[in-house]
């Protein structure tokens with residue numbers, strides 16, 4: 001089955017009791033047992049709920065994978081991956097990450113004796129000197145949030161295999177429409193489902209997808225034991241959102257390319273981060289591992305102090321100033337004070353997340369309105 005057909009149908013059969021074509025919202029915490037342990041596959045909804053099962057199957061299908069698990073947020077999903085580790089274990093990851101991921105690694109799990117190395121992954125060979133006998137996990141975001149660095153997934157997978165590391169990719173910015181890390185050798189794909197998969201800025205959810213039975217068993221155990229599981233209503237909303245994922249992503253990519261080219265020639269802009277430009281340092285890798293370049297773009301304003309940056313960010317009429325991304329509506333965000341505020345200034349500036357950087361999530365509105373809004377806000 002092709003991608004769009006799977007987005008609409010995978011994991012979803014007409015309801016066996018009523019024939020309902022859409023998967024019902026099974027709003028129940030528990031399930032009847034004929035005698036102790038004798039149930040119809042569902043016992044207690046933290047462990048399993050039929051609406052969530054349909055969604056997990058659909059998400060796994062979109063990554064061409066065997067197993068999917070949905071979590072109550074993207075952070076909940078990341079948390080479960082790190083909980084596979086033990087005190088003393090080490091993780092290698094990028095130096096440009098979603099601020100919440102950086103915060104969890106440095107402020108939560110560092111206290112449990114797990115060591116994190118934040119390094120420049122634009123050349124995967126940079127990983128090798130950091131590997132030692134304690135290194136267990138390579139955690140990669142690509143494209144990165146917010147500077148749109150591209151990390152070579154296949155090269156990272158080869159290094160991980162050679163050194164017996166588990167390799168996880170946060171595929172949030174690309175979505176499975178643009179990139180399938182498991183096919184390139186990753187062990188785990190993580191998604192903030194909140195973003196493109198949900199697609200309508202009305203749900204917080206995360207997912208972990210894998211083809212490795214052993215990893216899936218470990219993650220499923222943590223999922224049920226620690227309990228960061230989403231409810232059936234949210235699962236239904238994402239199933240509904242997924243039905244247009246392929247249509248939305250096409251439109252995000254088209255609008256994203258037009259906005260990126262418009263901004264590139266704008267006199268008030270110093271720099272545009274978008275992997276579709278030929279001069280992007282890893283454009284060739286982006287072309288190799290992604291089907292298109294997406295709707296996420298970051299810009300650095302020319303000669304702008306914090307006040308000027310705030311003034312620009314607040315003057316949009318169509319783009320909404322808000323955290324998050326990947327919904328049908330265009331959003332603008334100031335990473336330094338919003339999504340990446342928990343990263344110390346010196347750290348974030350090493351990756352280019354300066355005070356004059358703004359991040360755009362280009363939505364699927366009419367392109368003329370988006371370009372006019374940008375033109376007016378950048379005056």
Ligand code: P1T
Nearest residue numbers: 073074075098172192194205323324339
């Ligand atoms: O918000 P949540 O569903 O918990 O997902 C966390 C997360 C994980 N990974 C990436 C790459 C992300 O961008 C996010 C969430 N990001 C934002 C809210 C943001 O505006 O960047």
